[in-house]
Amino acid sequence: MTNKGMERVYPKIPHSFKAIDLSSNKFTGEIPKSIGKLGGLHLLNISSNSLTEGEREGSDCCSWDGVECDRETGHVIGLHLASSCLYGSINSSSTLFSLVHLQRLDLSDNDFNYSEIPFGVGQLSRLRSLDLSFSGFSGQIPSELLALSKLVFLDLSANPKLQLQKPGLRNLVQNLTHLKKLHLSQVNISSTIPYELASLSSLTSLFLGECGLHGEFPMKIFQLPSLQYLTVRDNLDLISYLPEFQETSPLKMLDLAGTSFSGELPTSIGRLGSLTELDISSCNFTGSVPSSLGHLTQLYYLDLSNNHFSLYLLSNYLNGTVELQLLSKLKNLIYLQLSDNRLSFLSYTRTNATLPKFKHLGLGSCNLTEFPDFLQNQHELEIITLSENKIHGPIPKWVWNISKETLVTLELSENFLTGFDQRPFVLPWSKLHTLRLDSNMLQGPLPVPPPSTVEYLVSGNKLTGEISPLICNMTSLELLDLSSNNLSGRIPQCLANFSRSLFVLDLGSNSLDGPIPEICTVSHNLNVIDLGDNQFQGQIPRSLVNCTMLEHLVLGNNKINDIFPFWLGALPQLQVLILRSNRFHGAIGSWHTNFRFPKLRIIDLSDNEFIGDLPSEYFQNWDAMKLTDIASGLRYMQISPMIDLKNNVMITGYMYSMTMTNKGMQRFYERILDTFMAIDFSGNNFKGQIPTSIGSLKGIHLLNLGGNDLTGHIPSSLGNLTQLESLDLSQNKLSGEIPWQLTRLTFLEFFNVSHNHLTGHIPQGKQFATFENASFDGNLGLCGSPLSRECGSSEALPPTSSSSKQGSTTKFDWKIVLMGYGSGLLIGVSIGYCLTSWKHEWFVKTIGKRQRKWTRKEGRGQRG
Structure with missing residues (x-):
């Protein structure tokens, strides 16, 4: 048989050898595409037929885009299909895995x-390089x-639903001993780092950011002889110190x-x-910054912020007084950032000193x-930060003349500003991107920023x-964000025009009325819609189904008159749905396959008229809500879009917030942990039994079914809700x-079954030893601690209020009753919960230093 252009005698034919030879015939037309399915072929010869040259070239897979072949053997040795819009899944029986000579496989930046x-x-x-990063793989x-x-090269990074646990990182390192580049950032590893990793002497690049690593x-590893790039960023529980470095170290990037x-x-x-990049921000380093950095x-x-250093300036513990005249000698200073310290800045009203021309000024x-x-003479400023000061009174009119042609960011939040000396019709800065006036005392109508504005925050005024x-x-x-003001009237219909840009729309806690406008008339980027605590009427607009990126929808405390919006279940990213205190x-209704609410974690339908x-x-x-093994990194629900401002990249963090009844009291969540799960159906007219299926939601922390007409027994399956902290079945x-x-619920802090028809012995031990009498009031048949009625005794209890839900009880009365059960419930909390609370407090003090709804990080150059 002819093989590789030469006639060859096969004295023995291998059993696995497969070949097709159709050469020197009179075949015409196109080569059938189905021939490509014969992935096991070793030889294909269709030469000397009546095929056109173009068709013959098309049959050679080595000429296809992304296919790399060995020039001598013709074997496919590389597939480079990055960013090829591939979608779906790959079956293990795919002919892809018949390419046994493959050395390089790149399927990155696709959607599997x-x-x-x-x-x-x-x-x-024979694979030497495997790149599956940014490709939507999941599972183990x-x-x-x-x-x-x-x-030699393995990149599985940016697949946050991918797990490396069984086998784990240790198994991988022990088997793949020739690795030079190992990239696993944003893969769920949740383990310690094995010491065997330090034996990979050929390793040049190690990316293990945001992997749940600890210990x-x-x-x-710092002393590996070939290591050039190392990142383990955003692994909060990873501890260590920096070693003594040698001059022979080839490190170019170090990110901790x-x-x-x-x-x-x-x-x-x-x-x-x-070294070209050094980022050790938001760690626990102490002492002084060594001059050898020079x-x-x-x-x-270089980013050293959010540590405990004594020479770096931003977000440290520097104290004392800074006098303006001291800066007059720094003629070339254009970037001055003193924010988030304990400094006092003295700016004399009159000074003869010639000050630098600042571009970035953080005070x-x-x-x-x-x-x-001195700001009156600054005409080249791009960023001004004056937040969290004690500036009071109106904004002087000369402020509107500062750096009109250059100003990009103006931050005046968290002061005591009351208004404007002179109210501009539209603010004058032609290049303004960010305006923050939130948390002041501003009065009057809403100021209007220029058309260039990307962020506008004026909440809390x-x-x-x-x-x-x-x-x-x-x-x-x-x-x-215009929330927490006294704005009235209707929302301008033009908000629907922002479909290509808007991520956050927060108009909550105002006096806005009328129908909710058609916000998402086309496919929308909105992640957050908060219209809660207003006077909106009518129905929820069906156009919200176009908000396919929506994660957080708050419509509580309005006058919306509608049925349950089951169609919102088609939103693939929706996690929080707050419809409380309306007229639903x-x-x-029953389950709809096409409206699954696939990611819903928090739902509040309380104080409506559901039946x-x-x-x-x-x-x-x-x-x-069934997930209980989520890594506890104390992360909060937020959105952090990056805004490119010439040479600076600003990362803006908007923390999601909500109001919800928890442990008997109405609570405002300024931040929402991304592990928090809750169901509140209280204050409605639901009837029938509590379904046993609710016991499958093992991840929920809060369950409130109080104030309904539920009958039957409390299902024992509720004992499966091992994360539950608050359970209210009262009224x-x-x-x-x-x-x-x-009694299995060892995290349970709040328990209320008052005003029902319950009988028998109250369970004893564990958390039940912490609950007070009020948790069991209005159940004449209950006995045992903490009640004074002993089991087996015929002694009657004092009369209590009716155990049924009274039609004359108002929603206001119901809230007062709940608030009465909110104290004295922290005794006996399990050790696990105490540790979680301690960790949360430490995190807030150390990392989440400022309890603000908005956070910002600025850095030189774009950071991934």
């Missing part, structure tokens, strides 16, 4: 729809991948930001002559009581009047005994 990495990848035994990394012993980082590394920076860090002549990015938290006078239609000119707007009515049975099928299918018509299985 959260499918698993096929175990067939283990058949590609198959053990077959560990058989690829020749791998001690092996210091010998957001870890718990501590100690002092060694002077030897100045020996890292190749030896790092190749360095172009936040500097105990200022008035606008610094006393502004009145209607929202001007001039706001519609801000067509690049991404963040709009009717039955919730019918509780939605058993919904409980059964709310999969996101119903429940009967039978309290299930002993509820």
Whole structure:
């Protein structure tokens, strides 16, 4: 048979050998595409036929885009299909895994729809490079991948639903000993870092950012002879110190930001002559910054913020007084950032000193009581930060003349500003991107920023009047927060025009009325819509179904008159749905396959007029609430878009917030942990039994079904809700005994079954030893501690209020009753919960230093 252009005799034919030879015939037409399915062929010869030249070229897969072949053998040795719009899943029986000579496989930046990495990848035994980053894989990394012993480059990063646990990181390192580049950032590893990693002497690049790593980082990894790029950022529980560095170290990038590394920076860090990037922000480093950093002549990015250093300026613990005249000698100074310290900045009203021409001036938290006078002569400013000071009174009219042609960011939030000396019709800065006036005492109508504005925050003031239609000119707007004012009237219809840019729309806690406008008339980028605590009427607009990126929808405390919006279940990202205190009515209805609420974690339907049975099928299918193994990194729900301001990148963080009844009291959540899960159906007219299916929602922390007409027994399946902290079943018509299985709920702080028809012995031990009498009031048949009635005794209890829900009870009365049960419930909380609370407090003090709804980080150059 002819093979590779020569006629060849096969004295023995291998059993696995497969070939097709159709050469030297009179075949015409196109080569059938189905021939490509014969992936096991070793030989295909269709030469000397009547095929056109173009068709013959098309049949050679080596000429296809993304296909790399060995020039001598013709074997496919590389597939480079990055950013090729691939979608779906890959079956392990795919002919892809018949390409046994493959050495390089790149499927990065595609969408494999959260499918698993096929175990067939283990058949590609010659693979040296595998890149599956940014491709939407999920599940456990198959053990077959560990058989690829020749791998030199492995990149599985940016697949946050991918897990490397069984097998784990240790198994991977022990098997893939030839690795030079290992990139696993944003893969769920949740383990310590194995010491065997320090034995990979060929390693040049190690990316393990945001992987849930904990424990001690092996210091010998820093001393790997070939290591150039190292990041373990955003692993909060990872601890270690920096070693003494040698001049022979090839490190170019070192990123430890957001870890718990501590100690002092060694002077030897100045020996890292190749270092170009150093980020150790938001760690626990102490001491002074060594002057040897000045030896790092190749360095172009340096971030030391949010530590405990004594020479760096932003976000530290510097104290004392800074006098303006001291800056007059620094003729070339254009960037001055003193914010978030304990400094006092003295700016004399009159000074003969010639000051530098600043571009970036940060004087936040500097105990200022008035606008610094020297700003009147600053005409090149791009960023001004005067937040968190004590500036009071109106904004002087000369402020509007500062750097009209250059100003990009103006931050005046958290002061005592009351208004404007001279009210401009539209603010004058032509290049303004960010305007922050929130948390002041501003009165009068809403000021209108220029059309260039990307972020506008004016929440927490006393502004009145209607929202001007001039706001519609801000067509690049991404963040709009006008919440907690006294604005009235209707929302301008033009907000629908922001569909290409707007991420956050927060108009909550005003006096806005009328129908909710059609916000999402086309596909929308909105992540947050908060219209709660207003006077909106009518129905929820169906156009919200176009907000496919929506995660957080708050419509509580309005006058919305509608049925349950089951169609919102089609939103693939929706996590929080707050409809409390409106006029919703009717039955919730049965499960709809196309409206699954796939990511819903928090739902509040309280204080409405819903009727019918509780939605058993919904409980059964709310999969996101069944997760209990979420890594506890104390992360908060937020959106952090990056805004490119020439040479600066501003990362703006908007924290999601909500109001919800928890543990008997109405509470405002300024921040929402991304592990928090809750259901509140209280204050409605639901009837029937509590479905056992609710016991499958093992991740929920709060369950409130109080104030309904529920009957039957408390299902024992509630004992499966091991994360539950608050359970309220009061003001119903429940009967039978309290299930002993509820004693399994070791995190339970608040328990209320008052005003029902319950009987029998109250379960004893564990959390039940902490609950007071009020938790069981109005159940004449209950006995045992903490009640005074002993079991077996015929002694009657004092008369109590009716156990049924009274039609004359107002919603206001109901809230007062709940608030009465909010104290004295912290005794006996389990050790696990105490540790969680301690960790949360530490995190807020150390990392989340400022309890603000908005946070900002500025850095040189774009940071991934």
